[in-house]
Amino acid sequence: MEGRSEVAAAEGRRGKADYNVPPELFIATWQAAQSAGEVAEKLNMPKDIVHARASTYRSAGVRLKKMPRHRTKPWTSRASTR
16 A cells, blocks of 8 residues: 555654544545545544644655645625625
8 A cells, every 4th residue: 555654654643642543544535535524524533633644644655635625714805894
């Protein structure tokens, strides 16, 4: 599997919480999902942790697909609020 040694190195830097999701499962779920929220739901992990793990894996050289970004609050410009 691509990036296996990089994933092992990244997992060694993991924080305090362990969600018992093996790297292979996380990567496969990420690659098949349409959003980070979907990954979080399927793996029963907080969305922030999903984003952090994806970032850690990318930093270690694992090629993960880009997910669409969604705003949590509607964007408004100053011009539209006048």
